[in-house]
Amino acid sequence: MLVGVLETRKIFGGETETAKMVFYLLAVVVLAIFFTGLVKRVIEYNHGRRPASFSWLRRRDARDIPEVSERPKFASSLVTIAANKTVTKSRKKVGISHLLLFWGFIGLFLATSILSLDYDILGNASRFITGHTYSFFQGPFYLGYNAVFDLAGLAALVGTVLLVYRRWFSREIQLDYTRAQRPEGGYSRAKIVIGDQVFVVGLLLILITGILIQGLRIDGEGFPSFERWTWLGYLVGKGLVTLGVGSAGARAIHAWLWWVHVGMALAFVAYIPWSKAWHMLASPTNLAVRDLATTRRIPAPPEGKTGYDSIDDFTPRELLGFDSCTKCGRCHAVCPARTAGAPLSPRDFILDLRQWVDRSRHIPLLLDTETRPVASGPLAGDGQLVGDVIVDKTLWSCTTCMACVEICPVGIEHVPTIVQLRRSLVDRGEMDPTLQSALQNIATQGNSFGKSARMRARWTKGLDFPIVDARKEHVEYLWFLGDFASFDERLMSISQTLAKVLNASGVSFGILFDDERNAGNDVRRVGEEGLFEMLVEQNMEAFSKASFDKIFTTDPHTFNTLRNEYPSFGLDKPVLHYSELLAILMFTEEVAPRSLGRRVTYHDPCYLGRYNRIFDTPRAVIAGLGCDLVEMPRHGANSFCCGAGGGRIWMDDSYLEERPSVNRIKEAQGLGVDYFVVACPKDYAMFSDAVKTVGIEDSLKVIDIVELFAEATEATELVDV
Amino acid sequence: MRIVVAMRQLADLVEELEVNDEGTDIDREFVKFVSNEWDEAALEEALTLKDELGATVTVVALDEPDVDQTLYAALAKGADRVVKLTGNDPDTWVRSRERAQRLASFLAGESFDLLLTGVQAADDLDGQLAGILGSLLEVPHAAVVVGVEGSDSKVRVIQEMGGGLLGVSELDLPAVLGIQAAKQTPRYAPISRIRQAMQTGEISEHEVELSDASAQVKVRRLYPPESTGAGATMLKGSPKEVAAEIIEIIKSKGLV
């Protein structure tokens, strides 16, 4: 091949040997700082408490909780990370900007690495061995390299500009750093804002200078025609010419701008482990090792303890999680506690823990920290983890709705950590008096209502057919009602309706009568692990006395614990929710409902939808009843909690500015529907109260899905007769 | 300060209570027994005094159904020692007088400054424990106590006198107090702590022989009151008439 000109360029922009030396020295220092930070952090994670089974690392077989475990295979985690799936999931525009930036910078990093491979490794090695310096950074490779990586540069530039623009001009609640829990002596998050700006604007400047020096170089070299392949630099160079920067001028500017670019890039690398930029490494790692099963199945307390009360209690995954938080604020935006004005924001929760851990472990964060005139909470050295660093009320405010976990782009699991901290409060006996009496009732009577266990089946009175005692007779389905459906006066008639529907369709079902106990889902999430274990023992004992093939529950909370938590205590029967049973009846044509022709909306219960991914089944039932389903803006995985979960229903909520249930009803108010359909007894209690508070009980009726079902099927029977 | 708390088990009022075949006692076979709620207040007051002043807290109870539960819970909450007095038939109704005698027999061998117990229990037909016990031990006593402030040789007690009026007095030690309410709601004993107490804690047993069980009031009949039928009696008439009737009802309860 005839080679007229060698298609390549000089590395170091043709600088002198001294300059080279300076650069290498700088690079060594930078890498030292970077690796110091990296090692410090990794050691810190390594410090974490290893839960008994190391399950945070080893992905155990998740057969016991099939579709909800979401413990992805390593490959699929890689896809998730590569496609920025979690970032894009709920916010398309931001996600795409991030994706451009993400791949842009990966491209540029690769470009630099290839260059280093050629120049530092191949070049030096070949010179050392053969005395001759080899390089592949020339010819077609050089041309392709430039064409491809200029594209990366452009992608990074576009993504970064969009994100900087959003940082500057967006007024979204996500980016509002106001704390949900206001410390007494005040606080400032100005440094966090500066940290954000340094991060994105820093990236932008590095990019811009990088592209400029490319243009300046090509301009300085007089636009060799092969540099057309370096299309971005070529265009920029041409642009510079029109601005009057001639070849000599370009060379002069290039000489110092190169140093500016390199200086900034090196400084940035050194900065990474000491700042928000660390998420670039922490977040993907966190996503790769995440295990969403822990929210569905709350882990045990640390060995020999009742809950978290020291820094040593956090697991490596939790510590990594804290560092992964990018302060994107998505969890802050969706959290029902924060929305209601409670002193809890999952974002602040994670940030506080991160600051406290960094402070306690002496890992300095340069910016990205909150400051307080009077050191308190996570910023004080002497506080207790539970009570000072995270205050009681913050912990008690969580409804364990899982909205934060669902939306977090970096795979942080807030809920299990909150529960671990709550456990310490319970151990110290520090809780709302109403919660205390609920727990006491559950401990003595087995239900939160404090009624005699023998009253559990009182709801069956007045039915004109007997309910089978599953302890005496084999049934296909064991019906586990839960406390609300058994004891709440308003809900007892709904339980009756469900019994009638099942009876009319010839379903073989029975109940445990006075042997049923509270299943303990919320007891566990309140942090009363001992009581939870006791309830599990009692219920397992009751199950062993009964004969059945499957279980179905009324309460989604009960459903969650029976389905996801009881298997580790020996339960090996399939567990269904009654909405699934209704669907089975409908689609096996056991019943032929008439078409109701109503306009309704449907509220996804957290523990049915988000937790157990049952979104479509209730909707299919509603559609099958001939109802026109109008979705609320927040539905499906993004459903908004009613405020009852995680034991909140037993606690005082008068300090809230607006109850989540009221907020939700207002969301439904404008839809023009007659019915607000629920599939959870607690939802029924919360929302029938909320429609009154909003004052629209006459126009929006809260109705259980089985009532809707009965309305449609009873009529069929009438026609048949 | 040495504090003894006398606690007891009681049929859970949440349960439907049935009368035995003889019609003289509740049917004890199927009812659930829980600790008397006022005794829980007494325990709480003792533990608060322990937190404030430093004290040893001993909990003592007769042998009654599920009493171990209550004693272990007391340990979990912070009691230093728990004692079960045996010698009574756990399945019969122990009257207040006999209960007091049994406790007095145990206390004869204990030195203590304060004995706290609940102001009442739902079945103390023959009187409330504190007064009887105080009289048997010949020490000062007071009941319906809502505040206790201890010092070395005296205790200051605040009693609820009705109508919100509070009576403050000072008693020599040792003294017996019937607690109506503690300074705070009784603390919660996490189940894990109770279970731990069951494994590591110890209930010491102390047998009490009663030589001269005094005569007891004889129950001729125990029966449920005639139910007034479900639903409210509706008051009819003009506002004036209804108001007069309502006031009459309130007055008949000794109020207003």
Next chain:
Amino acid sequence: MSVDVLVIAEAVAGEVPDVTYELLGKGRELSDGFSGELALVLAGEPSPQNLFGAADVLYSMSGMEAGYCAPQWEMSLGEVIRSAHPKVVLVSTGTVGIDLAGALATQFDGVLASYVIDAVMEGGSLVVTSQLYGGKLLSEVEIDSFPAVLSVVPGSFASDVGRVVGEPRREVIDVGGSLSSAKGIAIELREPDSSGVDITAAPLLVSVGRGIGSKENVELVAELAEAMKAPLSASRPVIDQGWLPKPHQVGKSGKKVKPTVYLAFGISGAPEHLEGMRSADVIIACNTDAKAPIFEVAHYGTTLDLFDLVPELTDQVGG
């Protein structure tokens, strides 16, 4: 004639409570059955002077300290009982009765029946009905050995029978001398602290619900509560609207109350509310909706408009 029945007047702060007249009425009936005398014992001078005509004898314990001290009362009453030698002592299950009934019975080796709601003579013995297990069961006891102490639930007997104008024979017993050996001293009587409401302790509660409509209207019910010297309580919506502060809330997420009488105005009776008050002894509900669930737990009800009823009640109580 000897004294057969002795009524203890629980006039700690000077004022004789209603229940003392109830006991006098019942005591009259019992002492007539024994064909003996009825005596009343009182700390200090009688006031009002002339309303104890039901009794034959009036013992005034003189020399008692102001205020209330259980050991002192025990000692003083002991002296009176020693000298009067009654067959039956009547006291109420108020603080004095709970403090002393058991101690006195023990001291005089007598029998004691508590939570008494009825007592009748049958032949030579006394048949006593008591309320046990929070009123879930009644017990009937026959007492044929005396002395006997009966501690009576207030409101069990009519008080007008006992309120008879007349001047019983007066006997003054000076207890002052021996009191110095009592193992306690009275310090003071404290007036109720009206600032911190404690709705859980009050025997009478006036409760208001969303039916009241507005904050201004709450004032109307507050007046009634004041006239009845009862605290004001409320359902949650009233608290939510900021019409009353949180400590007034009754129910699941508020306080559990167990007053003797619970007056509910404009409260529908949602399960969460009932959870907090259904064990009140007497529930009286006012709600314009005859189908309101509150009527299922209430003992008495009216469908009158609360705006008509409440001022009328205030008038009658005040007047």
